[in-house]
Amino acid sequence: MSQHSIKLYGFPLSGHSHRVELMLSLLGLPSEFILVDLKQGAQKSADFMANLNSFGQVPVIDDNGTVLADSNAILVYLATTYGNGQWLPSDxxxxxxxxxxxxxxxxxxxxxxxxxxxxxxxxxxxxxxxxxxxxxxxxxxxxxxxxxxxxxxxxxxxxxxxxxxxxxxxxxxxxxxxxxxxxxxxxxxxxxxxxxxxxxxxxxxxxxxx
Missing domain, CATH: 1.20.1050.10 (Glutathione S-transferase Yfyf (Class Pi); Chain A, domain 2)
Known part of the structure; x- marks a missing residue:
């Protein structure tokens, strides 16, 4: 179980962001939601694209320095790191x-x-x-x-x-x-x-x- 808080950069009404938010909650992982204001184009800012996701999209997570983008990729990471084999088959x-x-x-x-x-x-x-x-x-x-x-x-x-x-x-x-x-x-x-x-x-x- 994670002892630190995983940062989730997202938008509350993004279905892709919600996938990750839901997974974090189901796994019982401490997390911090960081709003990326898509209405203002924050996901296309130079800082966001340079440091979080070069495609300019949410969600992105920062797990104690491990930065990952793409909701499905993040689901794979969370399942394999914290899921105890319950969310992703090994066969x-x-x-x-x-x-x-x-x-x-x-x-x-x-x-x-x-x-x-x-x-x-x-x-x-x-x-x-x-x-x-x-x-x-x-x-x-x-x-x-x-x-x-x-x-x-x-x-x-x-x-x-x-x-x-x-x-x-x-x-x-x-x-x-x-x-x-x-x-x-x-x-x-x-x-x-x-x-x-x-x-x-x-x-x-x-x-x-x-």
């Missing part, structure tokens, strides 16, 4: 299954439910019909998977579930209804029932994150 097949869903989180999830939410809540210029259609295509796959296994990568909770939780929980903010996906809704409820769960606010004002 090749289990590890590959988690990696598959992390790739989907960076692809179809980012280009579907996350983009739909950006369009409606933050006014981002995207093809809303296309991203909503992509969202439902993804949700149908997730629904099928969760009808076969308790969690995304199998019967054990993993960082794959944490990577997916926020943008699926907030999909309705992007006019992506979850009404037809009973397995997804049950899975969301299971994560929300975990000790240490923290939610993300349901109003927002603009962000760029990865």
């Amino acid at each position: 090749p097949v289990g590890l590959a299954r988690v990696q598959r869903w992390l790739s989907v989180a960076a692809g179809q999830l980012h280009g579907g439910p996350a983009a739909a939410r950006l369009a409606v809540v933050f006014g981002a210029e995207v093809d809303t019909v296309s991203v909503i259609n992509r969202s439902h295509a993804l949700l149908r796959v997730v629904e099928q998977q969760l009808s076969q296994s308790r969690f995304l990568a199998g019967e054990q909770l993993s960082i794959a579930d944490i990577a997916f939780y926020t943008y699926l929980a907030h999909a309705p903010e992007g006019n992506v209804s979850l009404a037809d996906y009973s397995q997804v809704r049950a899975w969301l409820a299971a994560i929300e029932a975990l000790p240490g769960f923290v939610g993300m606010p349901r109003t927002a004002v603009g962000l760029q994150s990865k």
